[in-house]
Amino acid sequence: MKRLKNPFYNRDIVSIKDFQRPDLDYLFHVANEIKTSLPNDSLKNKSIGLMFLEPSTRTRLSFESAMNSLGGKSISFGNLSDSSTQKGENLSDSLLTMDQYVDAIILRHASEGVSRYASEICKNPIINAGSGSEEHPTQAMLDVYTILNECGKVDNLNIAIFGDLKYGRTVYSLLYALSNYKPNIYLVSPKPLQLRSDPLIELKNTLNISVHENLQDIISDLDVIYTTRIQKERFPDLQEYERVKGSYKIDNNLLTNAKENLVLLHPMPRSDEIPGEIDNTPYAKYFNQVSAGKLIRSTLLHLIFTENPSF
């Protein structure tokens, strides 16, 4: 087989839009190969800097444990109260400082565009671990990888994206990732939480998209439901939050009409939208996503630091 050039070597991972189908194919191929070799020592002399300027559990821990599984090291910028941000340091200086100490920076920030800006001022690769309400590229990669793993394909699948489509950054990144394939997309949300119109128009150029207000009408068609948490901290108006939370939920009653092989995904954390009782159904695959998160991030880190991987 002709070996492809590694498209991730020494590369910033800022937006999922920077990557196309061949890049994703390459990533997932290496992920399947590298899986059995972990843990290994391939990044023994490399280190990453974790700069999570918004709360995170899964993303931070999975990057840290991914780096551990490759023999590399992590240092953490720390929480806001312990670091120089308290002394009024601007983000740019913090980034340039971290850039001197590590070989790549993992950055989460509340604002759009911060990750792109960081990639422009830093000499080392920047990996966007979530910025604003639009970008979470590594989450999109692991989401598509999980769908491929669970369903064997993405093309022609009926995929519902369900919940908060307005403020959930994983939704936008996933949709742009899916636009490299040919699935049928069902957007399901309460009206005030529908996908923002500009990305919707753009995505409709490449994706077959229909818009719905509830799952009941379409449940029997679906191969995948990707549910998102209604994120309190993304709401400009808390009253709006209180009104819609809890009205959207996956329950056993709904699942009565589901396909036998329906795959339930969720980027986590969840609130009440998928109750614990669903965890014991064969549909529940969201903890497989958690596991895929470590694998995909291990693979990405390996590829960013290794020009010619042996996998």
Place this chain on the structure above:
Amino acid sequence: MKRLKNPFYNRDIVSIKDFQRPDLDYLFHVANEIKTSLPNDSLKNKSIGLMFLEPSTRTRLSFESAMNSLGGKSISFGNLSDSSTQKGENLSDSLLTMDQYVDAIILRHASEGVSRYASEICKNPIINAGSGSEEHPTQAMLDVYTILNECGKVDNLNIAIFGDLKYGRTVYSLLYALSNYKPNIYLVSPKPLQLRSDPLIELKNTLNISVHENLQDIISDLDVIYTTRIQKERFPDLQEYERVKGSYKIDNNLLTNAKENLVLLHPMPRSDEIPGEIDNTPYAKYFNQVSAGKLIRSTLLHLIFTENPSF
């Protein structure tokens, strides 16, 4: 010598009650053997997840440094303000997430039973690093190990447990650990802080226990005094706390009548119950406990991950 089966291999460490004398003998034997080999690389490819959902210094740091001394790695769930708990994630999801990233979880939590619950839902071993006001099994192991090291035996020793016997979880775990031996136990505390009656009744089945209100009357009999901090955060009523704190204290006056080889222990942190001036007496062995904490936890981690240790 016939080699015993490793009773800790792939095992949850939830309650000291799950372990009997032969298990403790095995642990302490390996601890004595492994001591001279540290640091080593035996857990090079293993990692633990630190989930301390209550404040901790010694326990967290000793597990982390124990793992370092075995060549393994730790990742930390982080403090509450930085992680997904702030987004309303339930503990069960947090545990199942960590369970995907590491090979064992070290868990501290304010509630009884959380550690047992975690061991039931997670695939990897759970080590209880303190739960509620009843269980701190690894502390009990290191406490007994220290007594054995300092006194050469536990049987027939006169051991006072002094201070807050009602809310101190180290007290309960230690007493259950000691019930594998034949010491004479003197419980010494102000009335409102006496040992809770149910465990007292249960422990009296296996231990020779007497109850006292002060140390003065019995000081000349004692081989060991295990003092505990009066823990503000364990008191339902702060006025009760203010009334009793400080009334119980080890001082040089008290020690005038002590045996020459009296051993003073304390699980730390301490408040005023053992003033700094006592540190320079030959009785003070509580920093040996700190050191034993790293050794015993190193040994436990080694045994949990190594079916047939070479020690």
Place this chain on the structure above:
Amino acid sequence: MKRLKNPFYNRDIVSIKDFQRPDLDYLFHVANEIKTSLPNDSLKNKSIGLMFLEPSTRTRLSFESAMNSLGGKSISFGNLSDSSTQKGENLSDSLLTMDQYVDAIILRHASEGVSRYASEICKNPIINAGSGSEEHPTQAMLDVYTILNECGKVDNLNIAIFGDLKYGRTVYSLLYALSNYKPNIYLVSPKPLQLRSDPLIELKNTLNISVHENLQDIISDLDVIYTTRIQKERFPDLQEYERVKGSYKIDNNLLTNAKENLVLLHPMPRSDEIPGEIDNTPYAKYFNQVSAGKLIRSTLLHLIFTENPSF
């Protein structure tokens, strides 16, 4: 070449005053040698404990990444809210505990003298990472190293120390470090922020010092300007802070009259005293300091733990 005895082996780094010119020469010589060997595995079995009881970014991260670059490990005492300090533990017990778990302690504390005290009670080396408003020895070492690197020498240079000279601990440590050389020192600050008089008198014994209120008058003489942040948290009186902040600033207008090879330094973090536009001038060398911070701390750690370094 005759090999010198390593003056840092197993040594506390408490005050810059404890080190003389030959010690600094030795350190900088090894730093230049070790630079190309990093990362290496020389401290594979060593660990340090980070006890930052005041906020820090650069110092903490550079020690941690220095230790990583030497194959060693770090554990962190954690922030105040998560550790036993919340339970009322005194610093002495915290230090003695950490002393049992690691091979050296990196300590930052708000009070003068704490680092010396720590070195007296702990068995392992203490490295002062900033104490009170007087001592930050490793910062002084990296500052002098940067001047040597940028200017080729220190002797006979005209060096301005600019900004908050009263409360900035890096200022005092740097001046004492420079007193091993023969530079001309220009102290430039608003009157209420002038160097404290006792150290000024002492430093004048060894250094050629003049005192100024603005840079304009002397800018054309200067080879180095070392600017410091006006540190809000060091002011006893916030009104005094509001009055002077922002009145002292490096700008392009000022630099019109600067020497071609002027070197601008800053220990960072900065506020408004060096605006971002200056970063693109050839004078800006403060990010070289950040980089030197990792190198000098790597070298120091290597020397503290390695009696006979091969460099």
